[in-house]
Amino acid sequence: QVQLEQSGAEVKKPGSSVKISCKASGGTPNSPTISWVRQAPGQGLEWMGRIIPMFGTTNYAQKFQGRVTITADTSTSTAYMELRSLTSDDTAVFYCARDVHWALDVWGQGTLLIVSS
Amino acid sequence: EIVMTQSPATLSVSPGERATLSCRASQSVRSNVAWYQQKPGQAPRLLIDGASTRATGIPARFSGSGSGTEFTLTISSLQSEDFAVYYCQQYNDWPQLTFGGGTKVEIK
Numbered sequence: 001q002v003q004l005e006q007s008g009a010e011v012k013k014p015g016s017s018v019k020i021s022c023k024a025s026g027g028t029p030n031s032p033t034i035s036w037v038r039q040a041p042g043q044g045l046e047w048m049g050r051i052i053p054m055f056g057t058t059n060y061a062q063k064f065q066g067r068v069t070i071t072a073d074t075s076t077s078t079a080y081m082e083l084r085s086l087t088s089d090d091t092a093v094f095y096c097a098r099d100v101h102w103a104l105d106v107w108g109q110g111t112l113l114i115v116s117s
Numbered sequence: 118e119i120v121m122t123q124s125p126a127t128l129s130v131s132p133g134e135r136a137t138l139s140c141r142a143s144q145s146v147r148s149n150v151a152w153y154q155q156k157p158g159q160a161p162r163l164l165i166d167g168a169s170t171r172a173t174g175i176p177a178r179f180s181g182s183g184s185g186t187e188f189t190l191t192i193s194s195l196q197s198e199d200f201a202v203y204y205c206q207q208y209n210d211w212p213q214l215t216f217g218g219g220t221k222v223e224i225k
Contacts, residue, residue: 035214037161044204044216044217044218044219045153045155045161045204045206045216045219046216047206047213047214047215047216050212059212059213061213062118062213095160095161097160097161101208101211102149102151102166102167102208103151103163103166103172103206103208104151104153104161104163104206104214105163105166105172107160107161107162108160109160110160
């Protein structure tokens with residue numbers, strides 16, 4: 001059964017960038033399609049984008065286009081999400097999830113990002 | 118962008134009672150809807166995809182229905198572990214995904 005392990009909590013200054021990782025293990029393919037989802041404190045879920053590592057294809061939500069880059073390293077089965085030009089509004093928990101097209105069926109544990117001066 | 122609107126925002130239900138949650142799409146999404154459950158401090162968990170197909174390991178008290186623009190998640194007899202926030206999500210507009218705003222099911 002596939003598991004997704006995310007990197008630890010981050011504290012960043014406004015205007016800086018953050019890069020969060022998501023390592024897949026225990027499933028096939030070794031590098032599944034991964035979506036990233038943001039959840040601000042007390043708020044709902046917001047899809048940010050995905051990567052299909054087999055093809056290197058990415059899709060982004062229009063809201064994040066130009067500010068987010070999703071990459072993957074198939075040799076380590078790890079996906080990355082980099083978010084730039086951080087503001088306090090980016091304070092949130094970020095989740096990676098296995099994207100099987102019709103649903104997000106396996107989720108990472110979440111990574112807390114705090115943006116504060 | 119397809120907007121998913123969930124109602125009510127909060128649903129107060131007694132244990133053992135039925136809960137009915139609604140999700141409306143701003144345009145037809147056929148049957149391309151999934152439902153998730155999220156408990157405090159936890160990641161979401163997939164309950165239903167294809168509007169009505171339970172995911173692996175999901176109890177039969179959870180059922181989904183609907184197509185087009187109107188969808189329903191029903192919990193037939195609420196257990197203590199079912200009090201959580203529930204989200205619908207469309208994937209008809211793939212590669213774009215959108216979530217509804219969520220319905221919190223709380224103990225009455």
